[in-house]
Amino acid sequence: MTDQPHEVYAPEARVDPYPVYARLRAEAPVHLIRDPNGIEHWLVTRYEDARAALADNRLSRDPKHAWEALRRSGLYPEGGEGSEPHMLNSDPPDHTRMRKLVAKAFTPRRVEAVRPRVRQITEELVDAFAPHGSADLIPALAFPLPITVICELLGVPVADRAEFRVWSTAALTPTYVEGAPMPPHEANRLLREYFTTLVAERRRALRAAGDDTEAQPDLLSALIVATTEDGRLTEQELISTAGLLLVAGHETTVNLIGNGMLALLRDRTQLELLRSRPELLPSAVEEFLRYDGPVERAMLRVATEDVEIGGTLIPKGSIVTVGVASAHRDPERYPDPDRLDIARGDRSHLGFGHGIHFCVGAPVSRMEGQIAVGTLLRRLPDIALDETAGPLRWRPTGVLRGLESLPVRFSPEPQRT
Ligand code: HEM
Numbered sequence: 207m208t209d210q211p212h213e214v215y216a217p218e219a220r221v222d223p224y225p226v227y228a229r230l231r232a233e234a235p236v237h238l239i240r241d242p243n244g245i246e247h248w249l250v251t252r253y254e255d256a257r258a259a260l261a262d263n264r265l266s267r268d269p270k271h272a273w274e275a276l277r278r279s280g281l282y283p284e285g286g287e288g289s290e291p292h293m294l295n296s297d298p299p300d301h302t303r304m305r306k307l308v309a310k311a312f313t314p315r316r317v318e319a320v321r322p323r324v325r326q327i328t329e330e331l332v333d334a335f336a337p338h339g340s341a342d343l344i345p346a347l348a349f350p351l352p353i354t355v356i357c358e359l360l361g362v363p364v365a366d367r368a369e370f371r372v373w374s375t376a377a378l379t380p381t382y383v384e385g386a387p388m389p390p391h392e393a394n395r396l397l398r399e400y401f402t403t404l405v406a407e408r409r410r411a412l413r414a415a416g417d418d419t420e421a422q423p424d425l426l427s428a429l430i431v432a433t434t435e436d437g438r439l440t441e442q443e444l445i446s447t448a449g450l451l452l453v454a455g456h457e458t459t460v461n462l463i464g465n466g467m468l469a470l471l472r473d474r475t476q477l478e479l480l481r482s483r484p485e486l487l488p489s490a491v492e493e494f495l496r497y498d499g500p501v502e503r504a505m506l507r508v509a510t511e512d513v514e515i516g517g518t519l520i521p522k523g524s525i526v527t528v529g530v531a532s533a534h535r536d537p538e539r540y541p542d543p544d545r546l547d548i549a550r551g552d553r554s555h556l557g558f559g560h561g562i563h564f565c566v567g568a569p570v571s572r573m574e575g576q577i578a579v580g581t582l583l584r585r586l587p588d589i590a591l592d593e594t595a596g597p598l599r600w601r602p603t604g605v606l607r608g609l610e611s612l613p614v615r616f617s618p619e620p621q622r623t
Contacts, residue, residue: 211382212239214249220600223502223607224544227251227532235516242382247506247525248515251532253539253556255516259528261561265507268297272508272525290394292446294454294505294563301562307439308447308566311428317569320359324574327354328581336585336619340592343612347582348463349456352574356455359570360448361424362404373397374453380604397449405430405445425451455567458500461608462575466494467582468598468612469546471591476548481583490548491575495557496534497546502607504528504559530556531607586616 213219219226230237231251239249250256259265269289289295293304331350335341353371357364376393379386387393408427422428426448433439439447470477470490480490507526512519520526533556535543540552558565565571582589595613 209240209244211242212237212249214239215242215382220602221598223531224535227529227535230529231532231536234518236518236520241380243380245525247527248518248520249503249532250515250526250528251536252516253533253536256528256530256533256556257560259507259515259526260504260556260559260563262513263298263562264509264511264513265526266297266510267295267301267505267507267563269295269508271510272506272523290398290446290449291440291443292450294450298562303438304443304447305562305566307429307432308451310432311422311425312566314569316359316425316428317573320355320570321573321577323358324351324355324577325581327351328577332581332585336616337621339618340613340615343467343582343614344460344464344609345611347578348460348467348612351463351578352456352459352571355570355574356452359425359455360451361408361426362452366400370452370456373400374457375601375603377449377453378457378603378606383602383604385602394449397452398445401445401448405441405448451567454565455570457603457606457608459567459571459574461500461606462491462494462571463578464609464612465498465500465607466491466575466579467614468591468609469494469498470548470579470583471589471614473546476546477583480548480579481587484580484584486548487576487580488572489551490579491572492553492555492557493546493548493550494575494579496540496550496552496555498607499530499534499555499557500606500608501557501559502529502531503605504530504556505563505605528556585619586614589614589616 214223214226214230230249235250235252235255237249237251238246240246250259293301293308296304328347328351331347335346349371350367353367354364357367357370372387373393373396376386376388377390377397379390381389404426409430412427412430422431429439429444429447433444470480480486504527507528509520509522509524509526511522514520515526534540537543558568592613592615598612599610601608601610
């Protein structure tokens with residue numbers, strides 16, 4: 207291994223990482239690679255190993271197991287205390303306790319209740335650009351839809367969404383990425399500050415009202431009540447969990463809509479198939495998550511004992527990264543893996559993770575993805591990539607994969623009155 211960052215971090219791989227992953231997958235099931243901060247980690251490249259690693263309880267999500275290495279990543283403050291104490295940074299039993307409380311507040315009924323609102327927000331956003339004949343789908347739809355939905359679900363002011371966008375992007379961007387608006391730990395601090403104030407306000411309002419979890423108008427109030435009832439989520443955990451839901455609740459869904467639409471716009475046959483058979487939307491969204499999903503690599507794990515992956519011994523204390531995008535193109539798992547096939551109908555991808563950290567927001571994101579793409583194809587039937595806008599730019603995030611912008615053109619819709 208050289209001192210140089212591995213080629214999965216090269217600018218060309220940001221545009222198209224799949225040829226690199228194909229070679230790595232063919233060469234070996236795991237590779238010891240170095241990120242641009244010099245942090246060594248084992249990248250898992252094949253589907254079966256990736257799935258097993260995500261569910262392996264010897265691979266911890268608690269950063270304290272690799273503290274020194276992680277400090278160098280810049281994701282945590284020098285000399286500071288620990289990481290955000292939320293469920294995605296925890297192992298059982300803390301993980302189990304927090305996840306149960308969130309599940310209690312984030313019920314299927316609460317999710318299903320937002321469906322009409324998701325439709326309405328989508329139609330309004332499309333109304334705003336449909337008469338113009340061209341748009342950039344990222345700022346016009348892919349970003350505002352999920353951030354508005356998660357703000358409304360959580361009960362945080364939508365008016366603050368431009369700030370959230372900055373904090374949330376920064377919280378997920380490693381320090382080796384140039385041009386980030388602020389270091390990740392600073393973004394996390396601002397998010398924490400914001401939610402500390404909001405939780406205090408909401409708690410005051412709750413004292414005046416009822417305290418039934420299910421009856422709460424928003425997720426944050428429901429979480430506060432669930433916490434008070436059971437008394438098992440500390441104030442820090444509550445605030446950190448609210449921040450996690452806000453960040454995880456939109457960054458990824460922006461990319462589901464963006465990458466999914468791009469895949470369709472590049473494959474006219476699949477686009478026409480979906481337009482003529484909208485009943486394929488649920489299957490198409492699963493395929494978007496596999497073919498070019500929002501999460502390129504899962505959050506890193508740390509081996510708490512020696513672990514064998516694909517026949518290689520990974521020593522205790524090593525950092526392990528699951529190559530989700532690589533696993534999704536594994537020919538041993540998917541026939542013709544480099545082909546977009548919206549009728550594949552396979553939900554066993556790892557796009558929402560696997561095991562105890564499986565995504566809490568999967569039902570909301572699936573709903574948003576289906577409604578956004580379905581609405582675009584119905585209202586703008588001849589939508590096409592705007593080739594005059596120059597090469598596509600990909601966001602320089604660490605583990606996520608998404609576009610800066612997605613310029614499209616279409617026949618203008620008459621202005622609605
Ligand atoms: C297309 C959209 C989304 C994708 C692709 C996605 C993907 C993922 C993945 C891969 C994980 C597991 C990470 C790992 O194990 O390393 C995860 C966990 C999580 N996601 Fe999502 N997510 C999406 C949307 C959402 C939404 C809308 C929310 C909240 C409203 C959300 C909340 C969470 C939370 C709280 C976890 C941590 C669960 C745990 O630790 O038990 N996600 N997500």
